[in-house]
Amino acid sequence: MSKNTVLITGGAGYIGSHTAVQLITQGSKVIVLDNLCNSNAEVLNRIHSITGIRPEFVKGDILDRGCLDKMFAKYSIDSVIHFAGLKAVGESTQIPLAYYQNNVTGTLVLCEAMAAAGVKTLVFSSSATVYGEDAPVPYIETMPRGKTSNPYGTSKAMVEQLLTDLCKSDPEWSVALLRYFNPIGAHPSGLIGEDPKGIPNNLMPFISQVAVGKRKELSIFGNDYPTDDGTCERDYLHVMDLADGHLAALGCLSDGGVHIYNLGTGSGTSVLEMVNSFQDVTGVEVPYSFAPRREGDLPAFWADASKAEKELGWKASRTLDEMMADTWNWQSKNPNGYDD
């Protein structure tokens, strides 16, 4: 690791906490900034249990310039991994202003504070959603951003543009735009994992919450898509692989400019395959029924993940079985997430 002190915005969240563990394990000093709007401070104790080190924690908001300035003055931060943001696609159509405020204005304020502090290395959590609804699969980084179908996706595309313009204006900035596909799984210790508040929006936590008895059955939205079994296909990758992708990106960010990478496995798995795989690996039955398609869901997409392998030396290596086993290890040990 070339960058020693790393600020992780949204570091108490799902992907941020796993990335914090990997960074600490590799010898970086980690500062977590989080307003805990979608996470729980207990995660810091769990990171401590796993790594033996408790990250510095600042409870604060990326929109709070005063808080950011104080933090940059207090810690000698070399680089920033920026996870903080709102991420529920459906919710973003109901409260779009909150999404633009948090995701776009929040990033803008963060970048202003970084520039003022002379910190110009940033890794940003983007999403496969920026390829838009009409993009052919597999998605490859050379394709232009497409037509996004909801304010969440549009906010990610806007931030990508904001960061691209910033890098053009000042060659000292080095930015990685990491386009995640579908992270699932948990740290193999079962101490940290995905802990959605309320009804999960994503498939994997829904499956595991049904399995643990927290929800009655899984609704599978649509079984008449033009896929092999009629259900949607996505590119699921282990959250530990995704975390490692951030370390790889950070290690390669020294030459200025914007660098875009897909982080996915390169293949799609259908909803039914996911359910069957979970049942096979855990031996726990997941009752399900089919429901109408959900508006805005695309039939199938997956990554061309070759650029990250070639340039970052990163490749998703954990198997679907490991993703299922680690998800179940976390969920069964923490039926109510961090609230136990």
Ligand SMILES: NC(=O)c1ccc[n+]([C@@H]2O[C@H](COP(=O)([O-])OP(=O)(O)OC[C@H]3O[C@@H](n4cnc5c(N)ncnc54)[C@H](O)[C@@H]3O)[C@@H](O)[C@H]2O)c1
């Ligand atoms: N999980 C996915 O499937 C996925 C896919 C693509 C992209 N992403 C992006 O990756 C990032 C992390 O996702 P995640 O799944 O870990 O989500 P998460 O909600 O678990 O983590 C985000 C964290 O940011 C914090 N936060 C939100 N707004 C904040 C603010 N204004 N100031 C300070 N903290 C704030 C939340 O409390 C939370 O802890 C998000 O930007 C998300 O859009 C996630």
